[in-house]
Amino acid sequence: MYSAANKLYEILNQHLGAYGVPETVITIAAYVVPCVLVLGLISTIAGMLTYAERKISADIQNRVGPNRVGPFGLLQFPVDGVKLLFKEDIIPDAADKKLFKLAPYLVFTATVLASLVIPFGGSFIVADLNIGLIFIIVVSSLLVVGFLMSGWASNNKWALLGGIRSAAQIISYEIPTALTLLTVVLITGTFSLQEIVKAQGPYPWQWFVFYNPFMMVAFIIFFISSLAEMNRTPFDFPEAESELVSGYNVEYSGMRFALFFAAEFSNIFITASLATAVFLGGGNIGMDPYSSGLGFQLLMVAVFFAKAIPLCFVTIWVRWTLPRLRIDQMMSMCWKYFIPISFVCLVLTAAWMLAFDGNGIFWRMPKT
Amino acid sequence: MSKYSSQEMVLNMGPHHPSTHGVLRFILQTDGEMMVKAVPDVGFLHRGIEKIAEKLPWQGFMPYTDRVDYVASVNCNLGYAVAVEKLADIAVPEKAEYLRVIAAELSRIGSHFIGFGALLLDLGAVTPFVHALRERETFNDLMEMLCGARLTHNYVRIGGVSQDLPQGFKTKCRNFVDHLEHEFIDEFNDLISYNTILINRLANVGVITAEEANEYTLTGPNLRGSGVKFDLRKDEPYGIYDRFDFDVPVGTGKYGVPGDCYDRYWIRIEEVVQSCRIIRQALYGLPGSGEIRTRLAKPFTVPAGEIYVRTESPRGELGYYLISDGGKNPFRLKIRTGSFSSMTIIEHLSQGVMVADLVAIIGSLDVVAPEIDR
Numbered sequence: 123m124y125s126a127a128n129k130l131y132e133i134l135n136q137h138l139g140a141y142g143v144p145e146t147v148i149t150i151a152a153y154v155v156p157c158v159l160v161l162g163l164i165s166t167i168a169g170m171l172t173y174a175e176r177k178i179s180a181d182i183q184n185r186v187g188p189n190r191v192g193p194f195g196l197l198q199f200p201v202d203g204v205k206l207l208f209k210e211d212i213i214p215d216a217a218d219k220k221l222f223k224l225a226p227y228l229v230f231t232a233t234v235l236a237s238l239v240i241p242f243g244g245s246f247i248v249a250d251l252n253i254g255l256i257f258i259i260v261v262s263s264l265l266v267v268g269f270l271m272s273g274w275a276s277n278n279k280w281a282l283l284g285g286i287r288s289a290a291q292i293i294s295y296e297i298p299t300a301l302t303l304l305t306v307v308l309i310t311g312t313f314s315l316q317e318i319v320k321a322q323g324p325y326p327w328q329w330f331v332f333y334n335p336f337m338m339v340a341f342i343i344f345f346i347s348s349l350a351e352m353n354r355t356p357f358d359f360p361e362a363e364s365e366l367v368s369g370y371n372v373e374y375s376g377m378r379f380a381l382f383f384a385a386e387f388s389n390i391f392i393t394a395s396l397a398t399a400v401f402l403g404g405g406n407i408g409m410d411p412y413s414s415g416l417g418f419q420l421l422m423v424a425v426f427f428a429k430a431i432p433l434c435f436v437t438i439w440v441r442w443t444l445p446r447l448r449i450d451q452m453m454s455m456c457w458k459y460f461i462p463i464s465f466v467c468l469v470l471t472a473a474w475m476l477a478f479d480g481n482g483i484f485w486r487m488p489k490t
Numbered sequence: 491m492s493k494y495s496s497q498e499m500v501l502n503m504g505p506h507h508p509s510t511h512g513v514l515r516f517i518l519q520t521d522g523e524m525m526v527k528a529v530p531d532v533g534f535l536h537r538g539i540e541k542i543a544e545k546l547p548w549q550g551f552m553p554y555t556d557r558v559d560y561v562a563s564v565n566c567n568l569g570y571a572v573a574v575e576k577l578a579d580i581a582v583p584e585k586a587e588y589l590r591v592i593a594a595e596l597s598r599i600g601s602h603f604i605g606f607g608a609l610l611l612d613l614g615a616v617t618p619f620v621h622a623l624r625e626r627e628t629f630n631d632l633m634e635m636l637c638g639a640r641l642t643h644n645y646v647r648i649g650g651v652s653q654d655l656p657q658g659f660k661t662k663c664r665n666f667v668d669h670l671e672h673e674f675i676d677e678f679n680d681l682i683s684y685n686t687i688l689i690n691r692l693a694n695v696g697v698i699t700a701e702e703a704n705e706y707t708l709t710g711p712n713l714r715g716s717g718v719k720f721d722l723r724k725d726e727p728y729g730i731y732d733r734f735d736f737d738v739p740v741g742t743g744k745y746g747v748p749g750d751c752y753d754r755y756w757i758r759i760e761e762v763v764q765s766c767r768i769i770r771q772a773l774y775g776l777p778g779s780g781e782i783r784t785r786l787a788k789p790f791t792v793p794a795g796e797i798y799v800r801t802e803s804p805r806g807e808l809g810y811y812l813i814s815d816g817g818k819n820p821f822r823l824k825i826r827t828g829s830f831s832s833m834t835i836i837e838h839l840s841q842g843v844m845v846a847d848l849v850a851i852i853g854s855l856d857v858v859a860p861e862i863d864r
Binding site (some may be wrong): 179182183184185279280283286287355356358367442443444445446447448449450451452 | 499501507509522524610613614615616617620621623681682685687688690691844845846847
């Protein structure tokens with residue numbers, strides 16, 4: 123159980139402990155500093171993703187995309203952020219003001235909380251919880267509360283419809299997501315994401331996605347379900363622009379709207395990271411993530427991002443290619459196909475492990 | 491009544507809603523996601539075009555016809571010109587007839603691009619819409635070459651057209667229709683038309699039977715989508731449309747039952763191909779030289795009488811009912827448009843569908859708000 127926080131704690135303890143700084147202060151500092159750093163990282167990546175989305179969609183649609191601010195328009199997203207910061211913050215008269223103000227923070231917090239247990243490669247993980255996967259599942263369900271809250275508090279019928287839609291959608295798709303993640307837990311016997319990454323290897327055949335044929339199915343179901351959890355096309359019902367105008371965030375403006383937006387894009391990256399860590403071997407380069415040198419650790423981070431960013435690209439690509447499903451079709455897809463199939467995957471993987479002594483096609487169960 | 495009685499939610503969709511295609515309002519009664527009823531409320535774009543006609547000289551009204559349906563303005567020009575010519579008994583030069591057909595069919599293609607493109611946009615597919623608009627851009631360029639305007643063309647004149655073909659138009663136009671017929675339509679269909687999600691969204695949704703289509707006076711592609719083979723260009727040819735060889739596509743229930751949204755979508759794609767065929771034939775048959783406009787008497791008057799002329803616009807039957815008292819301007823003009831009759835069926839179709847389906851139905855009927863209200 124090592125993580126960035128643990129490492130920082132050791133270092134701080136060595137240097138500051140001698141000067142009589144109380145241990146409580148060191149512990150708090152050791153956890154707060156990585157949290158702030160990861161918040162910055164996630165926000166920056168979310169910003170970069172908005173830029174990437176605009177550029178990629180422009181490429182798909184024979185347009186140019188942002189190219190005015192900075193080289194290749196790279197500074198577009200900070201400029202957008204500043205613009206939104208200066209926008210008038212409009213709160214409707216009829217809105218439930220407290221809930222209205224609270225909702226965007228809740229959504230953003232729920233999204234960013236999930237990033238605490240994401241192993242970015244090496245020892246770059248804020249907290250290596252032994253319930254990491256469950257933590258992510260639980261925290262991302264908190265999003266629903268925020269969406270529902272914003273939909274209800276706006277006192278707008280379109281927003282309410284969007285909020286209800288998102289609640290139905292996210293709760294339904296939690297199940298296949300959780301079930302497919304459980305298949306991995308079945309193999310590794312741990313919920314800790316760092317352990318799951320360590321159990322895999324640097325080469326593709328050592329990744330869990332190729333553990334057995336059912337895992338491949340599970341990975342596809344996981345990816346599609348997480349598209350639905352992120353409210354991305356073809357499942358963007360909560361904010362279906364042409365149906366619900368803009369859904370739950372229709373009454374929001376300025377920074378509150380930006381928080382919803384940032385949450386959506388951070389979610390893309392976090393889901394891609396989760397898929398990378400759980401199914402695609404994360405930042406594993408076949409070395410111990412804690413004891414190897416800083417250079418190797420940075421290499422692990424690079425490997426991690428090299429896997430996560432293409433997944434983000436796929437998410438964006440899908441959005442700009444497919445039309446939207448209808449809400450009943452989306453629900454029936456989840457309950458009639460995804461949940462049964464992911465159950466079958468779980469059971470068959472268990473049977474596979476029983477039959478082959480826990481070994482995958484290429485993956486070998488470590489000898490204990 | 492108990493304290494917690496349940497009732498339907500009344501939603502106000504529009505006039506500024508992204509998928510109402512302009513300024514159009516629907517009053518929805520919904521039970522959660524399910525629609526109980528949708529009542530269209532039209533009139534936000536009423537500009538009194540019919541009244542304006544009474545105050546203007548016969549030729550002077552032509553630019554206003556652009557604004558009847560700004561997505562396909564040449565077709566609206568053409569309907570008015572044909573009506574006045576029939577009433578005043580004016581012959582149109584051969585070359586002008588060909589030019590009119592070329593411009594009108596190009597305009598039909600451009601309009602259908604907006605028609606199915608906007609439908610796809612309403613279904614959440616942004617990219618196909620932009621691809622359709624990219625092709626419409628070539629159409630805009632062609633029209634700009636032809637008459638200088640890109641949206642409100644005002645190309646047709648009473649007794650002819652305003653301008654002859656410019657240099658290079660023929661080649662560019664031929665390349666455009668070849669590109670559409672052989673490249674773009676196939677690519678577009680591969681991209682979106684055969685997409686399972688799209689088929690699930692459109693097939694078996696908003697079914698209009700042939701009887702219903704007749705009862706609700708649907709016209710144009712919406713009527714043909716229900717399987718009724720009726721095209722004014724074929725059945726009541728005006729101008730020189732009887733000289734061209736083209737098919738009239740009708741809805742056959744490609745992926746569902748005849749008359750569903752997918753049929754109405756597919757009809758428009760097929761009509762683009764047919765229009766390409768007409769343009770190619772018209773470019774081939776276009777006389778090399780000749781008059782493009784009949785000289786009108788000055789001051790231009792139309793003998794007393796009345797006439798109803800209907801032409802096939804991209805949104806269905808476009809009828810001009812003209813009454814002349816022999817003076818310099820129309821005594822009365824009534825315009826009958828396809829979008830207005832499409833609005834009548836929405837209340838019937840919207841019963842018991844989902845909110846998302848209503849958006850698909852409105853999109854598939856291809857209404858343009860100014861054409862409803864005039």
